[in-house]
Amino acid sequence: MKRKWTLFVSILMVLLLAATGCGSTNGASGDATKDPIKIGWIGSLTGDQAPWGKCESQTVQMLIDETNANGGVLGRQLELVALDTKGDANEAVNAVKRLVSQDKVCAILGPNASAQALAITGVLESAGVSDIATVATNPKITVKDDGSVNKYNFRVCFTDPYQGSVAAGYAADVLKYKNAAILYDVASDYSQGFMQYFIETFEAKGGTIVAKEAFKAGDTDFRPQLTKIKKANPDVILMPYYYKEVALSANQARDLGITATLMGGDGWPSDTLFEMAGKSLEGSYVVNHFDYNDPEVKPLTEAYIAKYGTTPEINCYMVHDAYKVLLAAIEKAGSADPQAITDALTQVQVKGVTGTIKLGEKTHNPEGKEAAIQKIQLNPETGEYEYAFMQKYGAN
Known part of the structure; x- marks a missing residue:
């Protein structure tokens, strides 16, 4: 009788956990659509390229804070998970593995460098999560030698x-x-x-x-x-x-x-x-990629200086446009599903500070940008x- 009672209690507990959503961080509601949408960022926070990486990560955080203050996106807040690649391709791979498996990000921004952006291609494809590189200009990042596109690699800069x-x-x-x-x-x-x-x-x-x-x-x-x-x-x-x-x-x-x-x-x-x-x-x-003295560029420059007390690097402007493209894709997708966002990245067009960004379906590069x-x-x-x-x- 005791064994039957124990079995009954165990089954009851399983049913209760299933009903309340044990994997949710929202208590009994179990409504994952209220969780923050996680966005990953990778770049060099240490090493020779650290000035660029620091500026880039700070800019993303500033933009996310601004978005959250205005109500977020899809009724949800955004959360940044930023990881240091130390300027190393292997570290970039490790960072992306963590972002997609542990942190469950919907997409990734960065990196600045081509070698790192090339190295993460396989991880992105295995996970089905997209990355938008900022100043990584090697053509092979988005398009393979045979002319086919890397499905989950995108960029907002022009190529080498x-x-x-x-x-x-x-x-x-x-x-x-x-x-x-x-x-x-x-x-x-x-x-x-x-x-x-x-x-x-x-x-x-x-x-x-x-x-x-x-x-x-x-x-x-x-x-x-x-x-x-x-x-x-x-x-x-x-x-x-x-x-x-x-x-x-x-x-x-x-x-x-x-x-x-x-x-x-x-x-x-x-x-x-x-x-x-x-x-x-x-x-x-x-x-x-743009003119620093363009009137459309100056508001971002001033916002960055006001927040961080220093003049921004080129990465501020490039990651700004990458972020705007990602935000538009999330809204277009209507969800934080990584594949839906990937599909939407070539369907949106945004007016960035470095120009109008429209990513080509066959290249995943911005179309028609002048230097x-x-x-x-x-x-x-x-x-x-x-x-x-x-x-x-x-x-x-």
């Missing part, structure tokens, strides 16, 4: 081929340069992709690559490569890598008496760049170096 072609086109067609040299990071997918398409476009426009020298990220002495480049007497030197090495190599180039124009891409912009090498970079050209060509110059009124907008320019 695009900015490489823009840089070459501007150098040849606008600046009228005939001879170009290249100093690149042999260990960087970003650097090599940028370089490849610069070469193809520059040569197609009648230009000549007179020198091509390599280094590896972490190197601090670029004089041997720059000495060879100096002998080639180029009109312009392409430096398609990140701000730390840009600053070091630019200073050393000027120390060697190299007067050629320096040119780079979206890996350059950082306040640290001017602190390290402002004078050496004066007169250089940068292919960027902003900027020139580094000294502002005589402030005594500080700045990016002066020259023009919008598209690859052709």
Whole structure:
């Protein structure tokens, strides 16, 4: 009799737990639609890329706070789960595994770097959760070598081929340069992709690559490569890598008496760049995603400064647009279901601070975005170096 009674109580408890939703965090209501919608973010909070990652994660938190203060989305609050990749591809994979399996995020924003964005592709596909990269420009992130799209990889920035072609086109067609040299990071997918398409476009426009020298990220002495480049007497030197090495190599180039124009891409912009090498970079050209002085950009800049007390990096603006696209997709999907959100990402269009964002179904890249060509110059009124907008320019 005792055993029967115990069995009866056990069955009753199971039925009660099922009825009240034991897996819910909302008590007896069991209404999961009232739980916060979790959004993941990955990026470098430590290491050389930390200035970008810190700015990016802070921007997402600021935007989520703003959304929550205005009532959230779909009647629910948002919750950010931000994880540090330490600038490492393996750490990025581990972070995404945790976000999709433990934290149960509906989608992920970031990372900034191409190598990390490439590394997480398999995890995203296995989990059926989408990622929107911010400044990861390698074309293989969204489109495979066979031309098929990576189903769960998206981005709001243009690609390495695009900015490489823009840089070459501007150098040849606008600046009228005939001879170009290249100093690149042999260990960087970003650097090599940028370089490849610069070469193809520059040569197609009648230009000549007179020198091509390599280094590896972490190197601090670029004089041997720059000495060879100096002998080639180029009109312009392409430096398609990140701000730390840009600053070091630019200073050393000027120390060697190299007067050629320096040119780079979206890996350059950082306040640290001017602190390290402002004078050496004066007169250089940068292919960027937007103009910092655009009136539509300034409100975000001011909001970030008001909250964090410092000028934002490029990542602030890029992750702003990625967040807006994700928010629109969640609203379009009408739920926090990861697959529904994935399906909606190519069905929405948003007006961002870097332009109008519409992700292509066959590429998962923003369609029709032009680059902003900027020139580094000294502002005589402030005594500080700045990016002066020259023009919008598209690859052709």
